[in-house]
Amino acid sequence: MAKTNPGRFFEDYQLGQVIDHAVPRTIKMGERALYHALYPARHALHSSDAFAQSCGLPFSPLDDLVTFHTVFGKTVPDVSLNAVANLGYAEGRWITPLWPGDTITATSEVIGLKENSNGKTGVVWVRTTGRNQHGETLLSYVRWVMVRKHHLDVPAPETVIPDLKPALEVGDLVIPEGLDFTGYDFALAGEPHRLGDYEVGETIDHVDGVTVEEAEHMMATRLWQNTAKVHFDATFRPDGQRLIYGGHVISMARALSFNGLANAQMIVGLNGGAHANPCFSGQTIKAWSQVLDKAETDRPGVGAIRLRLVATKGGAPFELKGEDGKYLSDVLLDLDYWALMPV
Amino acid sequence: MAKTNPGRFFEDYQLGQVIDHAVPRTIKMGERALYHALYPARHALHSSDAFAQSCGLPFSPLDDLVTFHTVFGKTVPDVSLNAVANLGYAEGRWITPLWPGDTITATSEVIGLKENSNGKTGVVWVRTTGRNQHGETLLSYVRWVMVRKHHLDVPAPETVIPDLKPALEVGDLVIPEGLDFTGYDFALAGEPHRLGDYEVGETIDHVDGVTVEEAEHMMATRLWQNTAKVHFDATFRPDGQRLIYGGHVISMARALSFNGLANAQMIVGLNGGAHANPCFSGQTIKAWSQVLDKAETDRPGVGAIRLRLVATKGGAPFELKGEDGKYLSDVLLDLDYWALMPV
Amino acid sequence: MAKTNPGRFFEDYQLGQVIDHAVPRTIKMGERALYHALYPARHALHSSDAFAQSCGLPFSPLDDLVTFHTVFGKTVPDVSLNAVANLGYAEGRWITPLWPGDTITATSEVIGLKENSNGKTGVVWVRTTGRNQHGETLLSYVRWVMVRKHHLDVPAPETVIPDLKPALEVGDLVIPEGLDFTGYDFALAGEPHRLGDYEVGETIDHVDGVTVEEAEHMMATRLWQNTAKVHFDATFRPDGQRLIYGGHVISMARALSFNGLANAQMIVGLNGGAHANPCFSGQTIKAWSQVLDKAETDRPGVGAIRLRLVATKGGAPFELKGEDGKYLSDVLLDLDYWALMPV
Structure with a gap:
């Protein structure tokens, strides 16, 4: 056998x-340090125990x-x-x-x-x-x-x-116990924009880009004990390329979205997602977002924002699909999620 | 807006x-582990809780x-x-x-x-x-x-x-509370040289070299949540190169300086510094130092040494500037700092 | 001087x-997180405090x-x-x-x-x-x-x-205090195979492969404060290649051996080992094992398995030496070790 x-x-x-x-x-904290080394993650609630405590949590999750x-x-x-x-x-x-x-x-x-x-x-x-x-x-x-x-x-x-x-409703979302954004420090968080400043339909170009390397995506993917051969073994595909784990693109795009969505602190719902095209080492990932919906919650100061997060490897922001309804070749990811943000 | x-x-x-x-x-400790993975850092006080405790600190900072x-x-x-x-x-x-x-x-x-x-x-x-x-x-x-x-x-x-x-004086330096080098273990620290063994003007070739990679400098720079596009986005500069964060060169040179300055345990003063030339992936960083000054302090066994730390990407050690007074093209960094060392 | x-x-x-x-x-835990990022390590006892506790240990070593x-x-x-x-x-x-x-x-x-x-x-x-x-x-x-x-x-x-x-005997091995495999959860560990399922002489192709990168092997080798120039300095060897630390190959092969030896949880003895050929960046490491011996121990449910672990950079599994008695050029490592496994 x-x-x-x-x-x-x-x-x-x-x-x-x-x-x-x-x-x-x-x-533990080692994985958190690696997350910050692998992605340009800056959302304050996941960066600082003190900030998380100011939002009612025992420390930074x-x-x-x-x-x-x-x-x-x-x-x-x-x-x-x-x-x-x-x-x-x-x-x-x-x-x-x-x-x-x-x-x-x-x-x-x-x-x-x-x-x-x-x-x-x-x-x-x-x-x-x-x-x-x-x-x-x-x-x-x-x-x-x-x-x-x-x-x-x-x-x-x-x-x-x-x-x-097709998408979760705001009532489906579970908000972490104790979360309270009434004393939220926008200066420390990095941006002044609250839920009321975003309009449904609004698009945001996150501007920054990161060129990805083999060592990084392999370290990230191994860190999650993801063992799919195609991410690690250059002899596995006929073209000798290692396919980058789609989740690496998700984390990279989410981290890049800090610039414009610094206050979309916690992800609480995933409505859907498509890995539109494969991503390979050497490509430069950029991201843009679109506000799909927003809602208040029953927690103090806590609102919810539904976002489309698109990762690309080139092309202009805000372009998603061709006339044939298919994703453009530069689009890597089309993700639909709910995040929590101060109202 | x-x-x-x-x-x-x-x-x-x-x-x-x-x-x-x-x-x-x-x-936390995850960042410390990453620091050791990214740089050949070996100064004992930052490597071992037990060694730091033998120097009067509660544990390793x-x-x-x-x-x-x-x-x-x-x-x-x-x-x-x-x-x-x-x-x-x-x-x-x-x-x-x-x-x-x-x-x-x-x-x-x-x-x-x-x-x-x-x-x-x-x-x-x-x-x-x-x-x-x-x-x-x-x-x-x-x-x-x-x-x-x-x-x-x-x-x-x-x-x-x-x-x-132009430079801090020894009286400007703040020495960590409790620091005591009277029981300093030179064998564990890795070298026998104490403050008295160094002469002002003396130069030290740190011998070792490290060839730097894109994945490493990007992970290091992200770890400090430094978001400057030029370090990450290969499409940002016309030449398609990612400029390495100058601090990456500082840390690499400082770590290399262990070999010859293993007992220059803690940095307490930065007098000045110049990033003489840009550093790119594939270059091999080497380092040399020059003793600029030294002094005793009021703490038991603790001396201070002022050092010039030079990082290069080639060329001979101890060469810094040309006849025109400009840095030679192989010089990456010229740093002037104070460190603490057993007398 | x-x-x-x-x-x-x-x-x-x-x-x-x-x-x-x-x-x-x-x-501390930072080094553990890095170990998981650098190698596809999945042995449950080193991955989970809860699993280690179910095996009688205070937490995961x-x-x-x-x-x-x-x-x-x-x-x-x-x-x-x-x-x-x-x-x-x-x-x-x-x-x-x-x-x-x-x-x-x-x-x-x-x-x-x-x-x-x-x-x-x-x-x-x-x-x-x-x-x-x-x-x-x-x-x-x-x-x-x-x-x-x-x-x-x-x-x-x-x-x-x-x-x-030439090899340790089972009586030479020291088994961690408290280790008890009588309540071992094979489903959580990832494979159903116990000591009794392996036969002496049996060979196992671990199937998966990992293509190695410069940034990874340098980070790993630095993490252990190993300072040998040949691993880091591309100008050190005439061919401009950085020789990969042999221990990087050991850890990679051991991690790959999870697929087929998921229950060989802890290494307790090293009988011998040869770094048969040098390993360089860009090569794809695969691994195979052969069961050399097995034995029961005096601890509840704990058996010992002696394994040959071979890492290769190509070629067919189970081929080791040529007719001249020398290692084949694709063989990187030939390691002989004892591990603990539920009986």
Whole structure:
């Protein structure tokens, strides 16, 4: 019996199946320091214990995307080792902040299956839940991937396509306990713009750019224990290029968005996302955002802003799709998320 | 109204103006580990809690240059986003060590202004102060930069050039509370040379070299939340090169100086410094030092040594300037600082 | 008197000499985070406090190779600065786990000397011991290197070749206090294979590969304060290449071996090892293992497995030496070690 993990194929998934992902991970301040070294992250609530305390939190939680990447990394050996494509995200909700010292585990439930008409691949929907050592949910999200079939003669499963929300509503969002933006220090945070200063439809060019390197994206991706060969092994693809983990682009774009959205402090909802084109070393990532929605919450001074975050490797800001409805070739990422911001 | 930070232009500064820099930062052991990964730093007092305790400190403080870089990084969006050149440093004093867990904030006061005769640029002098969460001063230094004017028709301000000391005297230096070198372990520290073994005028070739990489200098510079585009965006300069943050060269040269100055444990004063030539990825940094002065202090066993630290990218050691009085093209850095060393 | 360290030459070693290595080092969680960023390390006991606690430990110790690299790094200025070749390892035993916050010091005793017949070089055997701040031994191992003579007219010392075990026996291994694998969670650990599932002689292809970059191996090697010029200075070798520290290959191969040996949790013995060929940036490291021996221990549920770990930069798995008995040119490392695994 082979000792190595061949990964699951499409016929290995059943509706309702629950997969406990391996290798729990304790996250502390070392991971936070690395996050700041790998991305130009400057949101004050994730940078300073004192600032977080002034917002009602006991101290500074890890960046919300650290939770996402760590949980996502755990799912790779079970969900996407034989994936052909990462198709989408939905209903992502951050429930509990990630505190230094927490140990993360993750499980996924198969909530949808659809074999493709070619009989060689299928789409698998999973709802993944990351938990801390107390069993509290840190993050829950739905992801769907296209996976190869190994035994083509296995009959197709009944098609079940989950009913997913096109976007979370503000009432779906969970706001960290104690969060209070009434004493928010805009000068320390870096920008004066509050929720009321943003208009739905408004676009923001984040101006800055970062040229990415092989060593960086590999260190970032390993940090989350994401093992997909295509990110690390230059002999894996015929073109000799290492495909950059899509999450590296998400974190880079989110960090760049500080310049114009410094007060969009915490990510609490992921409505959807597309990795529009592959990203490779040597490309220069820039970002722009569009305000999709905004709302007040029941917490003191805390508003919610729904944003489209677009990462590009060139081209003009605010251009997304061509006349054919397809993403332009310079667009890397189109992400739809909710963040918390002082009203 | 544009949401992104355009940076300040020359006409935006007024004498006496105080700028509170954004994004406080909590520094812990993760940053220390990264400092050791990014630079060949081996000074024992910053490497070992036990060694620091044998020198009378509660535990090992972060490298003095971590304080400098973090405070410097905070100033970039307000001081040097539109800078044409970083002209000099003076009167830098480390007042309180940086302990793991401390949160750093920074403010700058404009102490000098001089519009250039071309009417298109001017020089701005700022005294920057970094503080910890208790309001104690960690570091204070003066820096002056040449900044572009945006509105050329704004009248020139009155010229005020601050009166700066060419070098700190030993009495200006603040020695960390409790520091005691009477029980100093030279074997553990790595070299037998005490203050009495160095002569004023003596030069030391630090022998070792490090070839620098894009991923390293970008990680280092991001770690200090320094956002200057020129360090990260390969599309920013016409030549497609990323300019390496001058502080990266300072830290690299200081770490290399261990070999010959292993007992120059803590930096307590910065007298001046020039980034003589730009540094780019692929260059090999070497360093040499010259003893400029030395003195005893009122603390047990603690002496002070004033050093010129020169970083080069080639050429012979101990060569600095040509017959025209200009830095040789291989010289990257000429730094003048005070360090503490057992007598 | 030159202030820099010229390193020891062959004639500078005497039998029985004890060398206290410089620069003690405190290791905390930052180093652990970096270890996960630099290597695809996933062994659960070193990844999660909660998992380590379920195995009877107070929390997760640092990876056993962190201990090895840190101790090894301390020895470089005294043992291998003028080394021509790193010839071998033997009798390596991990005695006490490395806990976050521990301060490491190291000493070496010269236990063998043999001048080569050319009169220009000699072989030095040292037994190196790494200790924590309590004086407890963390790790002890024998290493032998070929070192240049500086003064060729110094008479050859009496030849003493130490009597070293070809391999440790299971009774030589020290098992961490409290370790108990009776409640071991194979699903969380990532693989179902227990000691009983492996057969002596069995080979395992670890499948995954990692292409290595200059920035990564330099950061890793610096992290252990290893100062050998050849790893950092591209001007040092005539071919302009930086030789990758052999320990970087060890850690990379060990991390890759997770895929097939996820339950070989802790390294407790190093029987021998050869760096068969040099490794350079741009090469893709893969790994395979062979089971050499296995045994039960007196601890609950804890077995020991002796493994050959081979790292390659190409070629087919399971090929090691040519008909001439020499390592094939694609083989980078041939390591023989004992690890602990649930029975």
